[in-house]
Amino acid sequence: MRRMLSSSVILDAAREAGFHFAGLARAERIDPGPLERWLAGGLGASMRWMSERTEERLDPGRLLPGARTVLALGCCVLTRAHAAPSPIALYAQGRDYHATLRDRIRVLRRLLAPQAPGVRDYAEVDTGPVLEKVWAQRAGLGFLGKNGMLIVPGHGSHVVLAVMLLDSEVDRYHSPQPDRCGRCVACLIACPSAAIVSPGIVDSRRCLSYQTIEEHGDFAEPLRPHARLAFGCDTCQLVCPWNPPGHACDDARFEPRPVSRCSLADLAGLSRERFVELTRGTAIARAHWEGLRRNAWIALGAARDPAMLQVAPLADDSDENVRAAARWALSRLPPP
Ligand code: SF4
Ligand code: SF4
Numbered sequence: 001m002r003r004m005l006s007s008s009v010i011l012d013a014a015r016e017a018g019f020h021f022a023g024l025a026r027a028e029r030i031d032p033g034p035l036e037r038w039l040a041g042g043l044g045a046s047m048r049w050m051s052e053r054t055e056e057r058l059d060p061g062r063l064l065p066g067a068r069t070v071l072a073l074g075c076c077v078l079t080r081a082h083a084a085p086s087p088i089a090l091y092a093q094g095r096d097y098h099a100t101l102r103d104r105i106r107v108l109r110r111l112l113a114p115q116a117p118g119v120r121d122y123a124e125v126d127t128g129p130v131l132e133k134v135w136a137q138r139a140g141l142g143f144l145g146k147n148g149m150l151i152v153p154g155h156g157s158h159v160v161l162a163v164m165l166l167d168s169e170v171d172r173y174h175s176p177q178p179d180r181c182g183r184c185v186a187c188l189i190a191c192p193s194a195a196i197v198s199p200g201i202v203d204s205r206r207c208l209s210y211q212t213i214e215e216h217g218d219f220a221e222p223l224r225p226h227a228r229l230a231f232g233c234d235t236c237q238l239v240c241p242w243n244p245p246g247h248a249c250d251d252a253r254f255e256p257r258p259v260s261r262c263s264l265a266d267l268a269g270l271s272r273e274r275f276v277e278l279t280r281g282t283a284i285a286r287a288h289w290e291g292l293r294r295n296a297w298i299a300l301g302a303a304r305d306p307a308m309l310q311v312a313p314l315a316d317d318s319d320e321n322v323r324a325a326a327r328w329a330l331s332r333l334p335p336p
Helices: 007-016 033-039 054-059 097-112 133-136 186-190 207-211 220-228 264-268 272-279 285-304 304-317 320-331
Strands: 021-026 069-076 120-125 157-166 194-196
Touching: 007 021, 007 069, 007 097, 021 133, 033 054, 069 097, 069 133, 097 120, 097 157, 133 157, 207 220, 207 285, 220 285, 264 285, 264 304, 272 285, 285 304, 285 320, 304 320
Parallel strands: none
Antiparallel strands: 021 069, 069 157, 120 157
8 A cells, every 4th residue: 555645744745846735635526517518518618628538637647547636736827927917817927827837846756756656646736627726715715705716815816826636645634725705705796707607616608718719710899899818818806805916926937928018009910920929838829829819909999099090001801700800890990
C-alpha cells in the first residue's frame, strides 16, 4: 500500500512552484445534478465539449485510476499595472495563463518527485474534462459566487485555476468554504445582458464573455448593445464586494501586454500581421483575428463611439461577420 503524503509538504511545494494558493480535497465523485441540469437547459450554448466526457468530469478515478486526492491550485492575475481601462478582460491581459500554470505544474512535479516516489498524477489547466471551480471549492480555496465565479477571500475572483489528481492519500484535507454571498445580488443586477439566470447559474448564450471568446459566427443581435470589451467581460466581478479595491498579487507573469493598451478602434482596424504580433502568447489569440475585430466593432457600436470613424474604411472587410458588425456599429452613430 502506498504511504500517506504530508499535506504541508505538498502545499509548500505548490507555493514554491509559484501557485498563490492551494488546497486538498478527497477525490470523491461529483454530484452529476448541477452539470446535467445546466447542459439539459442548453446553458452551455455551443460548448459541445462540456457535454462530452461527462463521466470523466464527474469521477476523478476515470482520469487517474486509483485517484485519492485532488490538489486544487490557483493564482491571482491582478497586478498594479492592470489599473488602466482596457478593452481586454483583466484575466487575459497578460501572458496566457494556461502556459504559466502548466509551467508551474512542471516545477511542482519536479519538487514533489523526491517526496512522493511512485505517486502518479494527472494535471489539467482549464482545457480537459475537469471541473476546476468545483474542486477549488471542495479544497477550501474559496466559494462559488452567485456570478458563477470562484471567490477566494483575500484575493477575490480574478483568479485562474489548475487541478492535480494524485493516486495517494494525504494526512489532512481541507473543508469546503461556505457560501459567503449572503443577501448580495450586485452581480445579478449589474450583468448587462441578464445572463445570470439564477444565483450561480450563468446562461452562456447570453453571456458577453462567452459571446466574445467562444462564439465565432455572427455576434448575437440582442447582446450587441451591451458589449463593452473586445475580449471577455468583467462586469459581474468588478461589482463584487469580494474583489478588494486595489488588490494586486504583482506576479510578473500576469502583467498586461501591449495589446491591453490598444483602444477599441485600434483593435477594430488591426491587420492580420499586427494581430499575430500583439496576441502571440496570450489567451486573446483564441478569439482569432476576425473575432477580435468583430467584437471591437460591436463594442464601438454599443458605445456609439465616433472613434469608429477612424476605421470606417474597413467596413468593407473581407470577413462577413466583421462586415456585419461594422455596418451595425456605423448605423448607431447619430447623423452628421
Ligand atoms: S461575464 Fe458579463 S455577461 Fe457574463 S455573466 Fe458576468 S456580467 Fe454577465
Ligand atoms: S457580487 Fe455579491 S452576489 Fe455576486 S458573487 Fe459577489 S458577493 Fe456574491
